[in-house]
Amino acid sequence: MNVKGEEDHEEMMKMEELRRGPWTVEEDFSLINYISLHGEGRWNSLARAAGLKRTGKSCRLRWLNYLRPDVRRGNITxxxxxxxxxxxxxxxxxxxxxxxxxxxxxxxxxxxxxxxxxxxxxxxxxxxxxxxxxxxxxxxxxxxxxxxxxxxxxxxxxxxxxxxxxxxxxxxxxxxxxxxxxxxxxxxxxxxxxxxxxxxxxxxxxxxxxxxxxxxxxxxxxxxxxxxxxxxxxxxxxxxxxxxxxxxxxxxxxxxxxxxxxxxxxxxxxxxxxxxxxxxxxxxxxxxxxxx
DNA sequence: AAGGGATGCAACCGCGTTCGC
DNA sequence: GGCGAACGCGGTTGCATCCCT
Incomplete structure (x- = not known):
């Protein structure tokens, strides 16, 4: 395997570790907990630091669209x-x-x-x-x-x-x-x-x-x-x-x-x-x- | 009761922009 | 100024639920 191949493989291994799909209650709790202590931003490092096997993008989206305390839920008035x-x-x-x-x-x-x-x-x-x-x-x-x-x-x-x-x-x-x-x-x-x-x-x-x-x-x-x-x-x-x-x-x-x-x-x-x-x-x- | 289509929404993807080194 | 990382946005997809037959 050449260098590029090794890099690709490593990337794939990283990808395999990442979770996708619906968020669990535990993941939500981890994210909320981490942000309440350290604030939001730097989503990739935040994801790692919070122990979440998610991409930074995924964390950001979950926070902004669902977990943020000021998100207003329910029917559109x-x-x-x-x-x-x-x-x-x-x-x-x-x-x-x-x-x-x-x-x-x-x-x-x-x-x-x-x-x-x-x-x-x-x-x-x-x-x-x-x-x-x-x-x-x-x-x-x-x-x-x-x-x-x-x-x-x-x-x-x-x-x-x-x-x-x-x-x-x-x-x-x-x-x-x-x-x-x-x-x-x-x-x-x-x-x-x-x-x-x-x-x-x-x-x-x-x-x-x-x-x-x-x-x-x-x-x-x-x-x-x-x-x-x-x-x-x-x-x-x-x-x-x-x-x-x-x-x-x-x-x-x-x-x-x-x-x-x-x-x-x-x-x-x-x-x-x-x-x-x-x-x-x-x-x-x-x-x-x-x-x- | 079951199964198949329709619907609504959470989550992902790709890409352009911004930021920091 | 160049480059890579991070961010943010609009478009798209996947899946759970609902509804109808």
Missing amino acids: LEEQLLILELHSRWGNSWSKIAQHLPGRTDNEIKNYWRTRVQKHAKQLKCDVNSKKFKDTMRYLWMPRLAERIQAHSSATIVSNIANITESASTALNYNTNTTHNITESPQVTIPQAQATSNTICSSSNATSFSSDSPISDFAHDYPNHGTDDFQAHIDTDHLGFIESLISPSGYYHQDLNFQAMEQNTEWMSGDLADNLWNVEDIWSLQQQFNY
Whole structure:
């Protein structure tokens, strides 16, 4: 065996010692314990020092996506869904960038959400997730509906509080539905202008007439930490301003869409969020009104 | 009850970037 | 400035679980 061969063999031996696949409780404990004592970083040496037969990469991933104390687990909330849609429309698949604006959520989690939920619906609609058709469907149907539901769920608590804040903040931010404004340090939440000149912004005639029967428990489920400092802290004022802007009559419903008829005709706005927001048949029939 | 497809998510991989020597 | 190691990101895979027949 030549020198190169020996090196390869040694590398293989090292590889054989390394564990892969799901982490055990013992491994998790070792990693948490080590990081709590010595901090994170230098992942390869950390893995060795902690006695873990894992690559540094694997340790880093396990820590960031699962073991970190501030990782927020559980269902993606309405608000988070709305934010993901908006930020994705702005930045595309920059998951880590998007994740920075969803406290406690990891890029991996957001990526998985996008792939399993959003792309699934694009597939069902037989259109590309990056197509104008799909983006418009998101923008003019899904996002306003999410915003409506968020307000319906939280009108007595969060949004009313935030609305006050937003109102005062909007002055400082020179916020209105036709401008952009800052979210934390960088995202510019653009309030869409309904296809520029060809489609004008219009109001929904009965935008607040639904979802009021949604059980309050939904809210408790979606916002398990609401009311806590932590939760309040993660509600960015500007995010809520953005949500408010999506809600008619100041929102940006497509003028050609007959939402009143749709709401009378479907049940897709009530019940479980994720499924009912995307009643494919309803959306598809509405899409015909886009005159593509 | 079983088995096969669908789904969701944790984990891995490859590659580009950053850092430190 | 060059080089290797470490880091971070987006894409992909593998597997456990769920659901339907």
